[in-house]
Amino acid sequence: MSETAAQQATIDGATRLYVIIGDPIEQVRSPEVFNPRFAAAGLNAVLAPVHVRPELFDETLRGLMAIGNLDGIIATVPYKARIMPFIDAVLPMAAQVGAANALRREADGRWSGDMFDGRGLVRGLRDADVPLHGRRVMLVGAGGAGSAVAVALADAGAAAITIFDVDFGKAQSLAERVASVYPACMAKAGPVNIPGHDMLINATPIGMAPGDGAPMPLGGLTPDMLAIDVIHKPETTSFLEQARAVGCRTFNGYVMLNGQAEELAAFFIQGARQ
Secondary structure (H helix, E strand, C coil), X not given: CCHHHHCCXXXXXXXXXXXXXXXXXXXXXXXXXXXXXXXXXXXXEEEEEEECCHHHHHHHHHHHHHCCCEEEXXXXXXXXXXXXXXXXXXXXXXXXXXXXXXXXXXXXXXXXXXXXXXXXXHHHHHHCCCCCCCCEEEEECCCHHHHHHXXXXXXXXXXXXXXXXXXXXXXXXXXXXXXHHCCCCEEEECCCCCXXXXXXXXXXXXXXXXXXXCCCCCXXXXXXXXXXXXXXXXXXXXXXXXXXXXXXXXXXXHHHXXXXXXHHHHHHHHHHCC
């Protein structure tokens, strides 16, 4: 038995369930992160991955939320925006981002939801002694993860954020939301143009599948830039490999996953103790 498994709850009839949903789901490592934390907190609880197919999302989610001993849901790609209509009480960061990655059942049976991706990235980078104030960020991807990252970086003091998405309307909408709440951050939608930025972030799923190339052209990348990929499995991607070859300092998705683990665990554990 591994050390991690030894720290997980013994599943019985009183076990409270938590799930992480996504499509695909094979890449997630969340059970390794959260189950030891549940055990350390003295909770009889376990988190498991659940593959939810896009064409069956609504009925599957309704079924999961109807399970009497299911107390929490983590949403990963591609469901962070799609899950919003299922939340009874949308908490502030989720409302600002327009997406959520965690739901918990409250004592009255209602579901509250919030977004922790961006907070996790900010916390992880700060733990790695990466200064964020004054950063000029080129962000690729305006979906759930990208939206959370943009809002959190603006909140952390980024000076400028340029947002690219294949759906220009999504990028424009996100830039307008960030600019309206954080006027000190120059947020705009635009093409990928690396010069003039000191942080490059991939917040798309491109890189998860074998054979995926970089999600953006990398011309103009210089060694003094920071390159971040929100993908954590595989642990390296074409984007990160090319950035390392240039001499950039790089981070994969574990910087965000590890950064948000404590906050997400606290969110669920607080709900479990109501």
